[in-house]
Amino acid sequence: MDIKYFFSTLKSLIALKSVSSDINCKDQILKSAEWLKNYFITNGYSSKLYQLAEANPLVFAESKVSDMAKTVLIYGHYDVAAADDQSGWISDPFTLTERENKLYARGIADDKGQFFIHLSAISKLITEKNLKVNVKIILEGNEEVENPHFEDFIKTHKQLLAADLVLISDGPGVGGLPTIEASLRAGFDLTLIYKTTNTPLHIGIYGGGIPNAAHEMMLILSKLINENNEIKIPGFYNDVDIVKVNEKESCLKLVPNESVFIKSLGLKALLLKPGNSFYLQTGLQPTIQVTGFKSGHIDDGYGATVPNLAEVKIDVQLVKSQQPEKIISLIKDFIKAETPTYISYDLSISDSGIPVKVDISKPIFVKIQKLIKAAYGKEAYIRYVGGSIPVVAVFQKILNTEPLVLSLANEDSNEHGPNENLNIDIINKAFKFSYLFFSSEVF
Amino acid sequence: MDIKYFFSTLKSLIALKSVSSDINCKDQILKSAEWLKNYFITNGYSSKLYQLAEANPLVFAESKVSDMAKTVLIYGHYDVAAADDQSGWISDPFTLTERENKLYARGIADDKGQFFIHLSAISKLITEKNLKVNVKIILEGNEEVENPHFEDFIKTHKQLLAADLVLISDGPGVGGLPTIEASLRAGFDLTLIYKTTNTPLHIGIYGGGIPNAAHEMMLILSKLINENNEIKIPGFYNDVDIVKVNEKESCLKLVPNESVFIKSLGLKALLLKPGNSFYLQTGLQPTIQVTGFKSGHIDDGYGATVPNLAEVKIDVQLVKSQQPEKIISLIKDFIKAETPTYISYDLSISDSGIPVKVDISKPIFVKIQKLIKAAYGKEAYIRYVGGSIPVVAVFQKILNTEPLVLSLANEDSNEHGPNENLNIDIINKAFKFSYLFFSSEVF
Incomplete structure (x- = not known):
């Protein structure tokens, strides 16, 4: 990808202080939604804003290839965490800055930069007329705060959002590679x-x-x-659900050195059922x-x-x-x-959430791993996550759609902290993967 | 006893607001100590005030019969709890008032009235030249608050306080009878x-x-x-310490109806080791x-x-x-x-206290029970108390003196609460016991 184009285009979205927890940023939130709608229309998508009562606008966009093609729904969020304590920042949080092979800004990893990698790949494929899957995109403005209306919106817009796969790129990967979050408790x-x-x-x-x-x-x-x-x-x-052999192996890969891992948490020991690895126990039990x-x-x-x-x-x-x-x-x-x-x-x-697990031995995940290997030189890590990402369960429950939670950011991207960043190599590899993904018949 | 004399004499001590928790009452505290010293001297005792640094004066008094006689040390306290919320009081807390066969005032039961019963009996015996035991009296002014110096005072005045028995009358009895607190955890x-x-x-x-x-x-x-x-x-x-048969029996007497007792505590059940009664478990275990x-x-x-x-x-x-x-x-x-x-x-x-238990089968306790029966028509209840009264352990530890904790007040005397009172029948019976006690050779 042309990183200069990525930088110059994203710079103006980053500059909008879309801090959803700050009432004074309401205007910047609305400008962000408009910016995105304009971006989509300019780049050959159809797009529409959905105004929700008591929540920030949802940006919806679509680029349809054919009725026969499979459909991927991308979920992302354009709101960002606050950056009140600017003392830790080397450069201004809302000025996208390149330094030592990294891009720095609030939201560059969480989540404007991550979803914009996919948007950049898809826009290029639209221009090249080489898009192979129907694309739907829903970008939320309330991810960092509560959005009591998002689930209702999905319920009342099932047809609009219907898809074969929901792709969510948010959060950090492991060791310079992306991770597939194959389960969420x-x-x-x-x-x-x-x-x-x-x-x-x-x-x-x-x-x-x-x-x-x-x-x-x-x-x-x-x-x-x-x-x-x-x-x-x-x-x-x-x-x-019975833990499969490949799942056990994936869990082991994530903690190559247990004593280093224990120290990094400030503990003296883990507390595992004999025979269980950490991610098997916390992710799959x-x-x-x-x-x-x-x-x-x-x-x-x-x-x-x-x-x-x-x-x-x-x-x-x-x-x-x-x-x-x-x-x-x-x-x-x-x-x-x-x-x-x-x-x-x-x-x-309290209200209960729904646990999610995908079968990564399914053909689509096998194909995705091949594309990741083509882009990164190695397959993605598979992570079984102890915590929940409620939106994933909501998509699965209401739309009955397989989720692909693919965290693309570098491990040290420091989301919510000062000097949030995305590594430029990671951006290039992630773009390569995304370009391959949307130009292949992965299903 | 002439209750009119008891009333008229005690009235002026009761009127002194010796609230040790209230710094504004310091003057009344000092006047109370002086009042007591004067009372002792007027009634044929020797008496002295001991001024402690950072504590209220100790009133000491003595009436010696002979070197051959046994010595009883009476401990009491002339300070009282606050009576700030006077709304619950029918009459002024610091005006001794007779009403329906009871005397009402702050301190009438805890502890001015109780120790004054013994003082009245002893004074009468001094006048009648019929006192049979040497009497020492130590009255404290800091019982309701912390007194960091009292233990030190006892340590440095072992000779002054040396006695064969320490008699403490404080707290309520049971069912119109006195109780002997035979153990304290x-x-x-x-x-x-x-x-x-x-x-x-x-x-x-x-x-x-x-x-x-x-x-x-x-x-x-x-x-x-x-x-x-x-x-x-x-x-x-x-x-x-092994629980004796008579101790087991005494414990049972205190809870004649277990379900009534459970209800009175607001509980649905006690939690006893099978075979244990409540007082056996809480007092002797x-x-x-x-x-x-x-x-x-x-x-x-x-x-x-x-x-x-x-x-x-x-x-x-x-x-x-x-x-x-x-x-x-x-x-x-x-x-x-x-x-x-x-x-x-x-x-x-934290610092540890020392548990106390007396052997109520010893001859002196048998004789005391006979005197109680003569005064009340029934023997005292024996109570094995779960809580501690630190002063008892202090006397036992430092002076190596047997304690007789004999609670004389009526059960509904409402110490620390509004309308604190002493039943006049109880006063008369307690006086009779005290008179018998100090005019007998109980040892």
Whole structure:
């Protein structure tokens, strides 16, 4: 690709401070959406802005090859994180700057630069009349903040967005190579409150003779999760998707040196079920983790009462094939069965996300790996991610479309931090991949 | 006793607002000490005030019969709790008022009225030349607040305070009868902090693959204390004083109806080791209780990280024959053995108190019960108390003197609350007992 063209074109989009968390940037947000619509129309796409109530405009664009061709939907976001603390920046965050083979600016990696690599490849193919797949593009302006309307928009625009594959390029790759995020855990949070009586009672006079809410809570938690982080709820693992040999191998590749990895996290050890690697356990196995616990006197000094209340907050991450509703039901049964009758309890549960896993042995992923090898000289890393990217699950749930989450940025792109950057070699290789992808019959 | 004389004499001491927590009452505190010294001298005792640095004066008085007679040391306190919220009081808190067979005022039960019952009896016996035991009296002005100097005073005045028995009348009895507090647990507090790394890590990405400080803490705690509140530290119960048959019986008498008792505490159940009664377990068995626990995100909403820190505060109550130093050493060994090597921990321990138990089958207690029966028509309840009264342990430790903690007040005397009161029948019976006690050869 002509990096000068990439630089000069993107520079004006980067200059628009589309910080979605900052109400003062509303004008720049709207200008960004207009900029993108104009870009699409100028480059041979059809394009339209969708104004959502209480959210920033969605930019939609399309370039159709034929009714017979497969369709790829690209999702990206044109809003960026704030860059308030400019003290860490060597150059102005909103002035695209080239320095030592890198482009620096807020949004260059997250996500303006990444989606613009695909746009550059597709625009070139439109000009060359060599586009082989129908392309749809949806660019959001609320990714860095909550967008309560995006899911509704997808629901009401199923036909508009219908596609065979959703391509999302966001986040960093590993070791100069892109990564395919082949799975994403998702789940829900819960709060469990134990109550023994209305007031705490004197620790000396009553301690040891009456239930202690902190003890009772820790006893049930110790039955819930064992020393290996294994969950003891009957049936919890029943539906977990079986981990394939190639998935196990992909997980191992991501941690070539475990002791270096442990040190990099500031830990003394991982806590893995014997036989599991880190990414296998965190990416392909469900987990239940306490994220908060409080009971009794938690300030300085010592309280002199038996705690009558204990509250635990728990995060549940599920993997493919686990149904949140079923797991919630198992958890409710477990708490009911294991809570002594002298305890009153209250359980509240947050909305649940849906875990995602794709089968990377499918022909399309095999072809994509070949194209990546052609562009980068090596195949992409496959990553099984413990966390969730809600939009992926939303696309899969509503559109029933296979997701390809392909993180293109360099590992040190420092998204959300100062001196966010994209390596120019990475841009060139990613462009090469994208050009090959949209000019091939990958399906 | 002539209750009119009791009322008219005590009225002027009650009127002095000796609230030790209120710096504005300093003058009334000093006047109270002077009042007491004058009372003693007027009534045939020798008396002296001891001015302590940073504490209110100690009033000492003595009435000696002979070198051959045994000596009883009475401990009491002339300071009182605040009565700031006067809205609950029917009459002025500092005006001694008679109403429906009760005397009402702040301090009438805690503790001016209770020690004055003994003073009235002894004064009468001095006048009648019928006192049979040497009497020493020490009245403190800092019982309701901390008195860092009282223990030092006892240490440096061992000869002055030397006695065969320390008599303390404070707190309420049970069901219109006095209670003998035959044991007091005591111990220490500890704080244990677990740390896995310097920062919390993303719950989705790392959850289930790394140690979670909250989980680790709850796992060790679940090994420390089981469902019956039994302590699993090896050797913890080794030195516990064996509970005698008469002690078991005394404990049972205090809870004639367990379900009523449970309801009165707002509980649905007690948590007793099978075979133990409430007072046997809380008064004569040691216990380890969590009084506070915090880890991770404890505010509203949900945190999204694996907690790297967990802090637990624990109260340890010991019983007679257990040595705090030995128990601390067992706890340290347990924590070291049960904490995984990938956890850093910090343990801090407060100063420890000393548990007290008296043998109520000794002749002196048998004689005291006879005198109580003569005065009240029934023997005193024997109570084995879970909490500590530090002064009792201090007297026992430094003076090596048997304590007689005899709570004389009616159960509904409402100490520290509004309308604190003493029942006139109780005063008369308690006076009768005290008169018998100091005119008998009880030793």
